[in-house]
Amino acid sequence: MAKSLAGKFILLCLVNPFLSAEIPSVSTALGTITGETKHVIFQKKQYDVDKYLGIPYAKPPTGKLRFKRPQPYGPFAEAYSATKFGLSCPQSFFLHFVPEENTSEDCLFLNIYVPRQGPDEPSGHAIMFFIHGGGFTMGSGKIYDGGVLSSVGNVIVVTINYRLGLLGFLDIDNVKASGNFGFYDQRLALQWVNENIGAFGGDKDRVTIFGESAGSMSVSLQMMFPQNEGLFRSGISESGALTLPGLYLENNIEIAKYYAENMSCSVEDMDEVFSCLQSATPESIIKVVSDTVASGGMAATVKVGTAPTIDGEFIKTNPADLYRKAVNEESEEINFFRTLKLMNGVNGKEGAMFLLMLGSDNLDELEITREQMNTQQIPGATAMVYGQRTVPEVVKQLLIAEYTDWENPDDPKKLREELVRLFGDIYFNVPAIEMSLVHSNASDVESYLYNFVPVLDKRLLPTPNWVNMSNHGDELGPVFGYNFDYKGLLNISDYTPPEWELELSERMMTYWTNFAKTSDPNKPVSDDVSSVVWPKYDVTSQSYIKIDREDSVGQYLFARETDFWKNTLTAVFDATEHAQTITSQYGSKDEQTCGKDGTCG
Template structure:
């Protein structure tokens, strides 16, 4: 448990109201760690929370450790002062959320927020371990201050950094660089928590991992890695399912070559490509990438996109194929996934964020023509979902028909709504429902599903004023009690949300922390929890909670869309392909039953 000692810090407290008269200190197996106490206010209630910031959990992944799995940091030589955030990992070129001077290759730090309250159980506080999003290219744990969530929910909150982009995921398909280092970083941070959180008053047997977008995908991937058996008992997946189409590659060889090419290195020999990337300073890599994007942004962004790969260790099989495989045979990854409790959800209009890819200066005035929809967007969607397979014309026509508002089929403003729906269904809605079906149909533990729909005062990502529900990422403010870095994300400071959003936030923090404590978002019952009982999700009733200004219970969330993509469209595709090629990529008809996975795919 945490210990406190007085000292010269009493003088500091006289001039800084955020510090208490004692300095929090813990003694771990690694040595002593000292932190700071901060006062936070939520809904006119004041709380004190102990913060331990910038704790290194891994050795700096620099020099010979670049493009290697992380190694434990080891013991501290002397008491470690954890009062400042560590530098964030090097960011992508896409959205400059963090200034370059605030980033470094030496970035593997975690932050711990401990409430100054008695834990809900004698074994200690439940732990919520957050993995930030950002397309595996950007983001930082320090953007999400866990102080309010920790205090209001009476849980320990942990946020982390993990390697991003080239330095986090380079896979050239050999032992020199096998990829997915960022995922192994996350796992090492989880191991650190498992071994040390007891000293902070935490219960290592009640760890819930949660994340948003790429962080949510990371949560799903960690839940599919059987070696994580002892590290957590549940996961919360916010707007990012493991079956996101087009996310995974076999390797990053072509991306590696392009990075080397823009740095004027030889790309004919992979040993020389690796040597070039391994020896380049972060400044050289960043400048080369930035210059390339500035000269030809859209084409270059595609060429430079680094994603998790099927490395044969952390990700052994493409998750989409893995779920199909689970229909007909026993699967270790799926079996482990089904032993963890799951809370999964999406926001109302997830596809609105992806409208940014169209590049208009003013999304409010965006219009899409019928020709653009039929000849560019629909084929692009099919390429994302089906990859290199030749798409029959009948499949394309079915997709056009599905994403057409037949009351006004040629209105550019109506078409943009359908395009947003298409983006949302492919990338978020259908993968989320498929994941919940897989989990709940053969699971001995509970599964919960939510749909977060309110239109908030501020969107996390730019969104047009014509969307009538929440955009991608909008739930983050309420989940963290609006204690996130709005200046970094939205370039605004001193933001105060409207009163109804604060009440919404109080309710959501209760749901999230209840789930971490008990595995049930409804318990323990409190004034903050809605009178609506959040039902468990199963493939028969498909019940879920709709989180809005007033919560309600619904059924069959995106069931029609999931059936269209996973059953109707796939059946037509496979039948047409069968006629043309005799065999199907996904095997015989018998392998498409609903025996185990609940998708009838």
């Protein structure tokens, strides 16, 4: 989520300013596309990479095409010069994050990085298709320069833009705006790659989709959409699983009304609301977000947050129920998911990113009181996980007990660490393990799990010193070869990561590109990069790799936390409701029965 979350975070290649004399050109079914050849450097080794930037894959989603699924761009009238990034999609930014400049609704572009090396297979290069993060509200493909990853790993890298926020996810529960347009943008870009990547030397049968944070959730959801069969064979999910609780709504009608009302439109009729939003400028839509956050803080983002919805087609049922459905039901989505290869992972202290929302100016000195934990943070957690269900007191007490350091139960510094653990378990750790358990619980599946834990020299998000493992987004540096604009991000000039981080980066790029090539992170390159064999993940051994200064193999990553949330709390919740039902039969003259969903009659 780096720039997707960190605003000024810009992934740029370390490029030689002099171009190769040869202008790369490819002939596709859509017409001729020309690019540029650049030199990139990693670990003092120079590579040549062909870059094709800003290729339109869909018609501009403007006018009557706003709030509609994307339409293919079609053939080029003349040779297309792909030497500049296309504009980024309109987007909102929160907290200290700085918005991208030069955005436009005409933003559905993709970028292709092709190594100037022979492919590993006669069929062509493996393809790595990256979906950026940013909470479905910010980010773009141009932030992630794929030149080093492409060159070091000898794969083709593709990055894309897709629609964000209200423009990407408006769902008023009818044909005028059915939601999840951003996911259909991603899918159309995948179709474009399937049909055209052969002209760039790519093997369309070896496509791996990968993403981070909201991009990771996008990867997971694309892997659960059976109509995608044949568009890719594997996915890499970095810090974002589709079972995140509390994210998905049936629609966002009330949010749509809020936008319309704040643009002085009538909200009495949904046709009028739709007309208002369709005719509004992108700037006026974004202004509603910025004004709302400015007046109400981060708590007010719920009024303007247009996340993915359960539209009945791309997302048929709530993904948060995936774990239960996999146990109790036959599902076409889960069956398709298991036909694909999966590499899934989380960072050491993902929950630290949420410290930014506590409003503290000095995170290093942040302290959490017992009262704040018991009366604010724990109830907030239960509201996120259980929604409208009334949470029994015993469940709250179990959570308080679980997220307490019992050697120092009231220590404000220990409580802040428990808060990070609470946030991490709810939003990242437990959903990630759920997803890997569901995926690997079948025969003949390729499933891998990682935990990225090192404390990097320069973190991408503001992170207090007391957080002793990697924060959210920290793995993006190594994955893309440490190509940051450190001047713009941290006001540091001429920064070079420590040698151990460059070695870490080489290992990670090898794992990622190995998986893209062979569906196995250990092959074809292994001995000269890492002495550790990354084991497959299965429901019995639950083996994973711990990526650190030196990699190692572990078992049962967050297994206890997953059992606590998915089994212990669920059993106590249900037993408590049942016990209340029995009591009511003796405590009232009016006999009644109650179901497990809490309804009585």
